[in-house]
Amino acid sequence: MTGERFLESVEERARERLPEPVFRYLRQGAREGVCAGEAEAAWSRFRFLPRVLRDVTAVDLGTTVLGTDVRTPFAVAPTTMQRALHPEGEVAMARAAAAAGALMVVSSNAGSRWAEIGATGVHWWLQLYLTASRPDCLPVLESAVEAGAAAVVLTVDTPVVGTKYDGAGQSVWDVAEDGWVRVNFPGGPGSAAAAAKATDLGPHDVDWLRRVSGLPVVVKGVLRPDDARRCLDAGAAAVWVSNHGGRQLDGTVATAERLRPVALASDGAEVYVDGGIRTARHALAALAGGARAVFLGRLPLYALAVGGPRGVGRMFAELDEELAESLRLAGCPSARAVPPDLLV
Numbered sequence: 634m635t636g637e638r639f640l641e642s643v644e645e646r647a648r649e650r651l652p653e654p655v656f657r658y659l660r661q662g663a664r665e666g667v668c669a670g671e672a673e674a675a676w677s678r679f680r681f682l683p684r685v686l687r688d689v690t691a692v693d694l695g696t697t698v699l700g701t702d703v704r705t706p707f708a709v710a711p712t713t714m715q716r717a718l719h720p721e722g723e724v725a726m727a728r729a730a731a732a733a734g735a736l737m738v739v740s741s742n743a744g745s746r747w748a749e750i751g752a753t754g755v756h757w758w759l760q761l762y763l764t765a766s767r768p769d770c771l772p773v774l775e776s777a778v779e780a781g782a783a784a785v786v787l788t789v790d791t792p793v794v795g796t797k798y799d800g801a802g803q804s805v806w807d808v809a810e811d812g813w814v815r816v817n818f819p820g821g822p823g824s825a826a827a828a829a830k831a832t833d834l835g836p837h838d839v840d841w842l843r844r845v846s847g848l849p850v851v852v853k854g855v856l857r858p859d860d861a862r863r864c865l866d867a868g869a870a871a872v873w874v875s876n877h878g879g880r881q882l883d884g885t886v887a888t889a890e891r892l893r894p895v896a897l898a899s900d901g902a903e904v905y906v907d908g909g910i911r912t913a914r915h916a917l918a919a920l921a922g923g924a925r926a927v928f929l930g931r932l933p934l935y936a937l938a939v940g941g942p943r944g945v946g947r948m949f950a951e952l953d954e955e956l957a958e959s960l961r962l963a964g965c966p967s968a969r970a971v972p973p974d975l976l977v
């Protein structure tokens with residue numbers, strides 16, 4: 634692709650377009666922002682050892698996630714506040730993901746109804762926080778299953794929400810409108826089910842969630858091989874290497890450095906990754922590191938803010954085109970089979 638790269642300026646354009654407290658909320662990390670600040674640079678440090686004399690006439694970006702075909706390894710990570718960026722919020726995001734043939738994971742705190750998201754035809758998974766009283770989260774879960782969620786992603790790095798500093802200005806909650814978040818909680822945004830996160834999660838919860846949902850469970854927020862094993866032994870279908878975009882424990886290690894050890898411990902189970910992935914070059918390193926899918930958190934939010942569903946479509950188109958080129962240049966004809974020795 635020649636000419637202007639949309640993704641080059643998308644964050645800056647989102648900053649210009651959005652109310653300051655909203656943009657700050659998207660971008661911020663926990664506490665001093667060390668973890669959030671290091672994520673992207675950690676991917677940029679990888680160096681490749683391309684293969685030659687390989688037929689790369691046809692390059693295939695398609696892969697499978699938990700048995701379902703997707704046209705791209707790029708996927709949308711669960712994030713709140715999408716309705717602060719576009720009137721249709723998650724529905725607009727879902728439309729774009731569906732058009733790109735990409736997987737979308739929807740935050741349980743979403744501001745759009747599950748049924749409307751499902752009606753876009755997107756392949757989607759529900760992200761869930763378990764509640765202190767486990768049955769409180771069942772209505773949200775059951776309604777998502779009914780609307781076609783194909784898996785449940787249990788986020789395990791958030792026993793409490795990491796503190797973020799808003800300075801002297803307004804916080805996003807000062808400007809948030811009714812209906813931007815948690816519209817799928819029967820008791821409304823302020824209900825006990827919406828508020829009380831479990832601080833006592835254990836492997837048995839993975840098994841419980843699998844049984845009550847009837848769906849595969851993916852555990853999001855794993856950074857250690859021993860934890861990956863505990864998740865899989867408890868019945869998880871896959872693990873997701875994440876530090877929540879640097880929004881939880883500040884100073885947590887970059888995901889770029891933890892993907893390979895977790896993948897090695899996962900014994901062939903699917904492993905996903907997110908955190909600071911902004912280019913196809915980062916994604917190529919992630920695929921070589923053992924990721925089946927590469928999740929994007931802030932990037933699609935900025936794209937949605939700047940261009941609505943068309944902006945998100947442009948994000949996917951650019952990343953897919955760049956990844957196809959990178960795969961060709963690396964001598965790898967398939968995103969599904971990028972060898973670990975591509976990384977020095």
Ligand SMILES: Cc1cc2nc3c(=O)[nH]c(=O)nc-3n(C[C@H](O)[C@H](O)[C@H](O)COP(=O)(O)O)c2cc1C
Pocket residue numbers: 658659660672710711712713714740741742760788853875876877878879880907908909910928929930931932
């Ligand atoms: C504004 C915002 C809201 C988020 N909300 C959630 C959420 O509701 N549930 C969750 O599991 N992760 C949430 N995350 C974390 C993302 O799923 C993802 O792990 C992270 O954003 C990836 O890093 P990246 O933004 O650098 O791509 C959120 C992240 C951001 C930036």
